[in-house]
Amino acid sequence: xxxxxxxxxxxxxxxxxxxxxxxxxxxxxxxxxxxxxxxxxxxxxxxxxxxxxxxxxxxxxxxxxxxxxxxxxxxxxxxxxxxxxxxxxxxxxxxxxxxxxxxxxxxxxxxxxxxxxxxxxxxxxxxxxxxxxxxxxxxxxxxxxxxxxxxxxxxxxxxxxxxxxxxxxxxxxxxxxxxxxxxxxxxxxxxxxxxxxxxxxxxxxxxxxxxxxxxxxxxxxxxxxxxxxxxxxxxxxxxxxxxxxxxxxxxxxxxxxxxxxxxxxxxxxxxxxxxxxxxxxxxxxxxxxxxxxxxxxxxxxxxxxxxxxxxxxxxxxxxxxxxxxxxxxxxxxxxxxxxxxxxxxxxxxxxxxxxxxxxxxxxxxxxxxxxxxxxxxxxxxxxxxxxxxxxxxxxxxxxxxxxxxxxxxxxxxxxxxxxxxxxxxxxxxxxxxxxxx
Amino acid sequence: xxxxxxxxxxxxxxxxxxxxxxxxxxxxxxxxxxxxxxxxxxxxxxxxxxxxxxxxxxxxxxxxxxxxxxxxxxxxxxxxxxxxxxxxxxxxxxxxxxxxxxxxxxxxxxxxxxxxxxxxxxxxxxxxxxxxxxxxxxxxxxxxxxxxxxxxxxxxxxxxxxxxxxxxxxxxxxxxxxxxxxxxxxxxxxxxxxxxxxxxxxxxxxxxxxxxxxxxxxxxxxxxxxxxxxxxxxxxxxxxxxxxxxxxxxxxxxxxxxxxxxxxxxxxxxxxxxxxxxxxxxxxxxxxxxxxxxxxxxxxxxxxxxxxxxxxx
Numbered sequence: 128x129x130x131x132x133x134x135x136x137x138x139x140x141x142x143x144x145x146x147x148x149x150x151x152x153x154x155x156x157x158x159x160x161x162x163x164x165x166x167x168x169x170x171x172x173x174x175x176x177x178x179x180x181x182x183x184x185x186x187x188x189x190x191x192x193x194x195x196x197x198x199x200x201x202x203x204x205x206x207x208x209x210x211x212x213x214x215x216x217x218x219x220x221x222x223x224x225x226x227x228x229x230x231x232x233x234x235x236x237x238x239x240x241x242x243x244x245x246x247x248x249x250x251x252x253x254x255x256x257x258x259x260x261x262x263x264x265x266x267x268x269x270x271x272x273x274x275x276x277x278x279x280x281x282x283x284x285x286x287x288x289x290x291x292x293x294x295x296x297x298x299x300x301x302x303x304x305x306x307x308x309x310x311x312x313x314x315x316x317x318x319x320x321x322x323x324x325x326x327x328x329x330x331x332x333x334x335x336x337x338x339x340x341x342x343x344x345x346x347x348x349x350x351x352x353x354x355x356x357x358x359x360x361x362x363x364x365x366x367x368x369x370x371x372x373x374x375x376x377x378x379x380x381x382x383x384x385x386x387x388x389x390x391x392x393x394x395x396x397x398x399x400x401x402x403x404x405x406x407x408x409x410x411x412x413x414x415x416x417x418x419x420x421x422x423x424x425x426x427x428x429x430x431x432x433x434x435x436x437x438x439x440x441x442x443x444x445x446x447x448x449x450x451x452x453x454x455x456x457x458x459x460x461x462x463x464x465x466x467x468x469x470x471x472x473x474x475x476x477x478x479x480x481x482x483x484x485x486x487x488x489x490x491x492x493x494x495x496x497x498x499x500x501x502x503x504x505x506x507x508x509x510x511x512x513x514x515x516x517x518x519x520x521x522x523x524x525x526x527x528x529x530x531x532x533x534x535x536x537x538x539x540x541x542x543x544x545x546x547x548x549x550x551x552x553x554x555x556x557x558x559x560x561x562x563x564x
Numbered sequence: 565x566x567x568x569x570x571x572x573x574x575x576x577x578x579x580x581x582x583x584x585x586x587x588x589x590x591x592x593x594x595x596x597x598x599x600x601x602x603x604x605x606x607x608x609x610x611x612x613x614x615x616x617x618x619x620x621x622x623x624x625x626x627x628x629x630x631x632x633x634x635x636x637x638x639x640x641x642x643x644x645x646x647x648x649x650x651x652x653x654x655x656x657x658x659x660x661x662x663x664x665x666x667x668x669x670x671x672x673x674x675x676x677x678x679x680x681x682x683x684x685x686x687x688x689x690x691x692x693x694x695x696x697x698x699x700x701x702x703x704x705x706x707x708x709x710x711x712x713x714x715x716x717x718x719x720x721x722x723x724x725x726x727x728x729x730x731x732x733x734x735x736x737x738x739x740x741x742x743x744x745x746x747x748x749x750x751x752x753x754x755x756x757x758x759x760x761x762x763x764x765x766x767x768x769x770x771x772x773x774x775x776x777x778x779x780x781x782x783x784x785x786x787x788x789x790x791x792x793x794x795x796x797x798x799x800x801x802x803x804x805x806x807x808x809x810x811x812x813x814x815x816x817x818x819x820x821x822x823x824x825x826x827x828x829x830x831x832x833x834x835x836x837x838x839x840x841x842x843x844x845x846x847x848x849x850x851x852x853x854x855x856x857x858x859x860x861x862x863x864x865x866x867x868x869x870x871x872x873x874x875x876x877x
Contacts, residue, residue, distance in 0.1 A: 132668045136654070143656045398652035402713075405616045405646040406669040407638050 129408050133416025134423060137390055141424055151383050151428045155375040156435060162371045163440055180236045181289030182255040184246035185226065187239065189219025189265040218269050219261040222300060234292055247281050256289040257282045259297065269304050270330070272312045288367050307337040366529065369442040373525045374497030376432045377518050378490040380457055383428050384465030385482050387421040391559065392475050400563075410563050414556065421465060425458040445528030452537050453524035456544035460517040463548040466555035470562075493518020496526055517551070520544045569594045569629060569721050569752040570615060576623035577610050584610040586776035587624070592754055592769070594720075597747050599763040600756040601863060602773035608756040609649060611773070612723050615754070616646045629720060642671075645714030649725040651706045655699035659690050659709055662698060663716060670717035680716050687742070688712040704735030711742065721752045728762065740766060760863040772867060779870050788861045791869040794819060795835040798857040799828045801846070811845040818842075835860075 141147050215221045226237050240246035246258035258281040268276035282290035314333050318325050394400035403413055433454060436442040444450040472478050493516045495509050513519030524540040570592035577585040585607045592598040600608045613619040615626050617637040625632050631639040653662055663681045672680055685691040688708040714722055728736045743766055747753055757763055763770050764784055771781040780787055813821045817838040820831040832838040835858045846853055
């Protein structure tokens, strides 16, 4: 009972401090809001956030293949209506035609560069965000079974979102092309074994048929995650506002955990903690009250920011129970990490230094995924490094939830967070009890 | 109620090599005001910290209303009201919120808590400011609230650690009056101070501490008796007059005369009887008495007598 009284008193004090309220709610929302409007949203468009198209310089060195010397004909790829492939004599030209399609006009503005050096120079001069270099054997590699090739991307290191979008688009196309290649290879082999050799036009028709059926729901396997309302969550990996708000939420939740736990030191310095010890109140009740206050404050902060993000910024955090699990992990980690840090400090002056330094560094490291915007393929090392700090574990759970991961996929990360929290709490509680025994 | 409120037995407390309290014993009777008097650093706060279970003694024990601080600290805390030296309040809560919170810590709940908060607000004169944030209160108001918290659960024993430090004379007077009133209502008060006048005015018994030890203890009269029943006269003359000093030395009732740099100090049995004789002795010498200061024996003199230092040194 007394622990609750102490917790309620602490929470009342926290929410009466304007600085704390601004820090807990104002700054995360302000930062997210700034990005929200900076990235061009804020209008009535509920489809998402229209962004300025990324300038792409493309160099087509593809020498084509005799199989495609007659052009692609009047083929049409589903979802890419309006793409004229009739004159395309190489897969490089197909790629360019797709990137120039009206469907991608909002995302990409394509400029054909004469050579690789010019394209790279445009990126260096920040006239383009990305340069795409299609190799000479691109078509050959897609048609001949044993041939391999590499599509090169050269990107402005200062940009994250635009290059990530281009990378994602190209990855998707290459996956489709690779699928077509495998299909073609298997089909040709089967037909040859059956004594029915296939000419170039027929091979092309088979490949195009594969590409045409790629987007047909009746013939492909789909993975669709649903929110409790039945809305498809889809792939949220590139929801930049979600990623930014998630990062801010975690960054500032850890500050809240530390600042709320610091009330133990503040009370010690102001004489109210020693006075509490002169009342018939046990040390366990006093510390318990402090921990409850930290947890409840964090629950309030995290819940509010998640709800605000969903309702105002339209951020799909993922399935309800996945988000709850991720949020619970965050609350536990932020609270116990705060208690652990405070138990190492002698006074609030040390607290200012530690919170300013340690929390900022570990926070930045933990939410590094926010800065790479989900581009994990080239940042696996950073992804692993981020797990060295508790913020990284919280970010991983939330990212998974935003990516539409199931409860089962998040559980191991929650388990890790629980384990870390247990360790932080054990050490923190032990040290504080020893100190005030 | 036991007749002995506090029994301090061979109490020791050291911080590293520093002996803050060095084997003290004393007893506080129920219903009295007992003062611990001593300069800063004498060990008063350490002593009451051990009595109120904030510090654990290295040696010895304290029995508070029969409960040992070593064996049953929760029972000790339940019958104590402690007023700390520093103001220990939540500045971002109102006076009423502060009292309500602390009342809960003293295990008051519901209607009883509300009633006691109302009563204490009246006693400390903050009923009309009960909703005001403590951070905006004056120093005197904070001091009164600081005391009020210790009264919430109607403790049998109130410990006050220098409650008048750093406040204006009016608030100080008000606090001293409230201590006397509490005592009249039956509370036992253990009061620490380094102001001799406060100890003298309030206390039934006084213990003088210095360097962690009790150097004297008793009623005011008993302590003064230590330095003998003599008054001290500090006198200055308009000119040097050795013959006057010699005459004074021979005057009945004068025990001792010393002269340093024109300031003459006399120890006399009774200043009321001796002073006219001193004036008579000066009358025919051509010099005048330019100042006379009469000092009756007090605790300052006792401390000076026992330690060779002034209490405020």
